[in-house]
Amino acid sequence: MIDSHCHLNHNSFYANPQKYIEEAMAxxxxxxxxxxxxxxxSRRAYALAQRFENVYAAVGIHPTDIKKRGPADLGQIEAMLSDKKVIGYGEIGLDYYWDKSEEDQKEQKEYFIEQIKIANEHQKPIIVHTREAAYDTFKILSDNPPQYGGIMHCYSGSAEMVGDYVDLGLYISLGGPVTFLNAKTPKEVAKITPLNRLLVETDSPYLSPHPLRGKTNSPANLPLILEEIARLRGVEAKIIDEATTANFRRLFRLEKQ
Ligand SMILES: [Zn+2]
Known part of the structure; x- marks a missing residue:
């Protein structure tokens, strides 16, 4: 199985990434x-991808991190895209949970569009973060289609919208919330997402799955997520493992190793 979204670049892991990589591989x-x-x-993600054979990087600026960017940041992000271990662009998108003002949201939208454009120019799939911004996110993606596909990361939208994102060439990635006992919508999404568009992720150090909810998450918890999806779909975990691994490789055009 492949963790399609983790933050080994975060301070929780960065001092000793090898330990967390080995625990997860076990x-x-x-x-x-x-x-x-x-x-x-993004620089740390890039460095980790150079250091570990089975680590890949996505680079980009998250909507809530736009405000602290420097004028040269996008240029420096763009410079990393020519490396073959940098396989995706993100995470980018919209987050209206933290930014409520119209002015901030306008800036987020412009920046989202600009970064989709860069990803398209460099032929990279995008990794989309969206929170409390479902309508605008879908509108921007429809008007500015990601030409090389991408991922709706830790998908928290409705089951009804899954087909719309799939039609735009996007994959649906599920994380810890699908295991939460009171999570109705993610469980429904886990059942109806086409098997050839499903991915799994930990989003570690965030969003620990049940029964570790509230603790620091790590990539070693990925099986808990995968097993819950298998249970919900009434299939063996092996089926979800093989499908999500093949999906990841297809989306990022990686050779089978
Ligand atoms: Zn993330």
């Missing part, structure tokens, strides 16, 4: 996509 996690959210974390 649980069957074969590869990791480390996601940037600002310039510094």
């Amino acid at each position: 649980k069957g996690v074969e590869a990791f996509l480390v996601i940037g959210y600002d310039l510094e974390s």
Whole structure:
């Protein structure tokens, strides 16, 4: 299985990433996509991808990190995209939970569009973060289609919208919330998402799955998420493991190793 979204670049892990990589590999996690959210974390993702064979990087600026960006940040992000271990662009998107003012939201939208454009120019799939911004997120993605597809990361939208995102070439990635006892919508999404568009992620150090909810999450917890999806769909975990691994490789055009 492949952790399609983790933050080994975060301070929780960065002092000793090897330990967390090895712990996860012992649980069957074969590869990791480390996601940037600002310039510094993107650089760390890049560095980890150079250091570990089974670590890949995505670089980009998260909507809530836009305000602290420097004028040269996007140029420096863009410079990393030519590396073959930098396979995705993100995480980018909209977050209206933290930014409520119309002015901030306008800036987020402009920046989201600009970063989709860069991803398209460099032929990279995008990693989309969206929170309390479902309508605008879908509108921007429809008007500015990601030409190389992408991922709705830790998908928290409705089951009804899954088909719309799939039609835009996007994959649906599920994380810890699908295991939460009171999570109705993610469980419904886990059942109806086409098997060939499903991915799994930890989003560690955030969003620990049940029964570890509230603790620091790590990539070693990925099987808990995968097993819950298998249970919900009434299939063996192996089926979800093979499908999500093949999906990841197809989306990012990686050769089978
Ligand atoms: Zn993330």
